[in-house]
Amino acid sequence: MPNLHPAWQTSSNVADTPRETLEMLEDQRRRAILALWRTIFVCIACLPVVIIPALVVLNAQPSPALPSWLPISESFRTDQNMVVTTVFGTVFAVFVALIWYLKRFGLAPKNKYLWDYKRLVFTAVCEAHFPKFKYLPQNGFSWREFDAMHLFPFDCDEFSSEDRFEGQHGATDVQFAEARAARITRNLRNKFERSFETYFKGIVFVADFHKHFHSKSRIVPRGEKVRKMGQSIAELESLEFSNAFSVWTTDQIDLRYILSTSMMERLLELSERHPLMRASFSDEKLLLLLPSKHDYFEARLYSHAASSRQIQTFINDVQSWLEIVDDLNLNTRIWSKH
Amino acid sequence: MASFLLFPFVFVGLLIYLVVWFIRVYNRLVAARNACANARSSVDVNLTKRHELIPNLVRATKGYMEHEKETLAQITTARTNAMAALGSDDSPASEAKLDVAIGQLNMRIEAYPELKADGLFRELVKNLTEVEEQISASRRTYNAYTLQINNIVQQFPTSIVAAGTGFRQAAFFEAATDSRATPKIDLFGTHA
Numbered sequence: 001m002p003n004l005h006p007a008w009q010t011s012s013n014v015a016d017t018p019r020e021t022l023e024m025l026e027d028q029r030r031r032a033i034l035a036l037w038r039t040i041f042v043c044i045a046c047l048p049v050v051i052i053p054a055l056v057v058l059n060a061q062p063s064p065a066l067p068s069w070l071p072i073s074e075s076f077r078t079d080q081n082m083v084v085t086t087v088f089g090t091v092f093a094v095f096v097a098l099i100w101y102l103k104r105f106g107l108a109p110k111n112k113y114l115w116d117y118k119r120l121v122f123t124a125v126c127e128a129h130f131p132k133f134k135y136l137p138q139n140g141f142s143w144r145e146f147d148a149m150h151l152f153p154f155d156c157d158e159f160s161s162e163d164r165f166e167g168q169h170g171a172t173d174v175q176f177a178e179a180r181a182a183r184i185t186r187n188l189r190n191k192f193e194r195s196f197e198t199y200f201k202g203i204v205f206v207a208d209f210h211k212h213f214h215s216k217s218r219i220v221p222r223g224e225k226v227r228k229m230g231q232s233i234a235e236l237e238s239l240e241f242s243n244a245f246s247v248w249t250t251d252q253i254d255l256r257y258i259l260s261t262s263m264m265e266r267l268l269e270l271s272e273r274h275p276l277m278r279a280s281f282s283d284e285k286l287l288l289l290l291p292s293k294h295d296y297f298e299a300r301l302y303s304h305a306a307s308s309r310q311i312q313t314f315i316n317d318v319q320s321w322l323e324i325v326d327d328l329n330l331n332t333r334i335w336s337k338h
Numbered sequence: 339m340a341s342f343l344l345f346p347f348v349f350v351g352l353l354i355y356l357v358v359w360f361i362r363v364y365n366r367l368v369a370a371r372n373a374c375a376n377a378r379s380s381v382d383v384n385l386t387k388r389h390e391l392i393p394n395l396v397r398a399t400k401g402y403m404e405h406e407k408e409t410l411a412q413i414t415t416a417r418t419n420a421m422a423a424l425g426s427d428d429s430p431a432s433e434a435k436l437d438v439a440i441g442q443l444n445m446r447i448e449a450y451p452e453l454k455a456d457g458l459f460r461e462l463v464k465n466l467t468e469v470e471e472q473i474s475a476s477r478r479t480y481n482a483y484t485l486q487i488n489n490i491v492q493q494f495p496t497s498i499v500a501a502g503t504g505f506r507q508a509a510f511f512e513a514a515t516d517s518r519a520t521p522k523i524d525l526f527g528t529h530a
Binding site: 211212234236237253254255256257260 | 377
C-alpha cells in the first residue's frame with residue numbers, strides 16, 4: 001500500500017469515489033510524474049551529445065569536415081555544403097526524435113492520468129453531488145449549434161468542446177460545456193500566411209427558458225459586429241442595458257416578452273461577472289457564451305489523487321455555473337410553460 | 339470652364355442624394371407606424387385573450403368563494419365593459435377597472451388556501467400572468483416605435499420629411515392606472 005495522503009480519511013468528497021480507484025489513480029499519477037521527469041532528463045542529456053559534436057565538426061580546422069572514421073567518400077567528407085547540411089540535418093532529426101520521445105513517454109502518461117481522473121473521479125463526484133446531472137468529459141457542445149447562434153460576425157474554422165454537463169436544475173433543463181472557437185486570419189501583406197485566432201474560449205451554457213416564445217433574438221456586447229440574419233435591432237427602454245448590449249431580433253414584441261425589465265437587470269448583473277457575455281434566445285432556450293481564460297474541470301498532476309481540494313474546486317465550479325439558473329430566475333414557473 | 343461643366347453633375351448628384359434620403363426617412367416613418375399598428379393590434383389580441391380567461395377564472399373560484407359573490411360580480415361586469423370598449427378610446431380606463439377588480443379578487447384569495455392549491459385555478463392564473471406580460475410587451479413595443487416616430491417628427495432635418503408627408507407626433511400608450519399599483523394575482527410569491 002502506498003504512503004497515502006491524510007485526505008483519504010478526512011474528506012467526504014473523496015468518499016464519492018471507491019478507495020481502490022483512488023489508490024490506482026495515485027499510483028498512476030506517481031508513475032506519470034516519474035515518466036515525465038525521466039523523459040525531460042533524457043532529452044536534456046541528449047542535447048549536448050548532439051550539439052557538442054556538431055560544433056566540433058563545424059569548427060574543425062582548417063575547414064569544417066565530417067569525422068574521418070565515417071564510411072563516406074573523401075570529397076563528401078570535406079564538401080562544405082554537404083558538411084553543413086549533414087550536421088544541421090542530424091541535429092534536426094535528433095530534435096524531432098526527442099520531441100516524439102517526450103510526447104510518447106513523458107506527456108502521454110500524464111494526459112492519460114488526467115483523463116482517467118476525470119472519467120473515474122469527477123464523474124463519480126458529479127453523480128454524488130449533482131444527482132440530476134450527467135458529466136460527460138469526452139462530449140461537448142456541437143460546432144453546428146455554435147455557428148447557428150450567429151453571435152459572431154464570422155463562422156468558426158476550428159472548434160473544440162469538452163466537459164459537457166447535462167441535467168436538470170430545479171425545473172430547468174440545463175447543459176453546459178467548455179468550448180473554444182478559432183478562425184483563420186490571413187496576413188494582409190502576405191495572403192498565403194495564415195494563423196488561427198481564438199475568438200471565444202469559455203463556457204457555453206444552454207438552459208430551457210421559462211416562457212414560451214417563437215422568435216430568435218441575439219444579445220451581443222454594444223459595438224460588436226454581427227450579421228443581420230434577417231433580424232432588426234431593438235431599442236429597449238433600459239438605458240443601462242442598451243449601453244451594454246446590442247439586441248437583434250426577429251420579433252420586437254416577443255423580444256420584449258422575453259426581456260422583461262427584471263430579466264434585463266439580471267442579464268446586466270450576470271454580464272458584470274462575465275464581461276463580453278453574449279446570449280441567444282431561440283427554440284425556447286436561452287444560450288449564453290461566457291468567456292473565460294480559466295480551464296475548468298481539470299485535474300492537477302501535482303495534486304494527490306485523493307486531494308479533497310481539487311475535488312472541492314470541481315464541485316464549486318459546477319455549482320457556480322448552475323447558479324446562473326437561479327441568478328436569471330429560470331426556475332420560476334409562473335407562466336404556462338411547465 | 340471646367341467648373342462650369344461640373345456644376346450640373348454636382349447638382350444632379352445632390353438631388354439624387356436628397357431624393358434617396360427623403361425616401362429612406364419616409365420608409366422609416368412608415369415602418370415605425372406599421373410596427374405601432376402591429377403592436378397595438380397585438381395589445382388588443384392579448385386583451386381579448388385576457389377577457390376570455392376571466393369567465394373560467396370566475397367559474398374556478400366560485401366553488402371556493404361562496405361568500406365573495408359581490409367581488410366576482412364586479413369582475414364579470416368589469417370584463418363586460420372592457421370587452422365593449424375594446425379598440426375604443428375608453429379601452430384603457432375599462433381595462434384599468436378590470437385590473438382593480440382582479441386585484442380585489444387577489445386580496446380575497448389570500449383567505450382561501452384550498453383555492454390557491456387548486457390545479458385548474460393555478461393553471462388559469464399562469465395563463466393570465468402570461469397574457470398580462472404579453473400585453474405589457476406589446477405596449478412597450480408600441481411605445482418604442484412611437485418614440486422612434488416622435489424623434490423623426492421632431493428632429494431636424496427629418497422633421498421636414500415628416501411635415502411634408504403628414505406624419506405627426508404619436509401618443510404613447512399609457513395604462514389608465516399605474517399597473518404597478520394594481521395588485522396582481524401572485525400565487526407563487528414572486529414576480530419575474
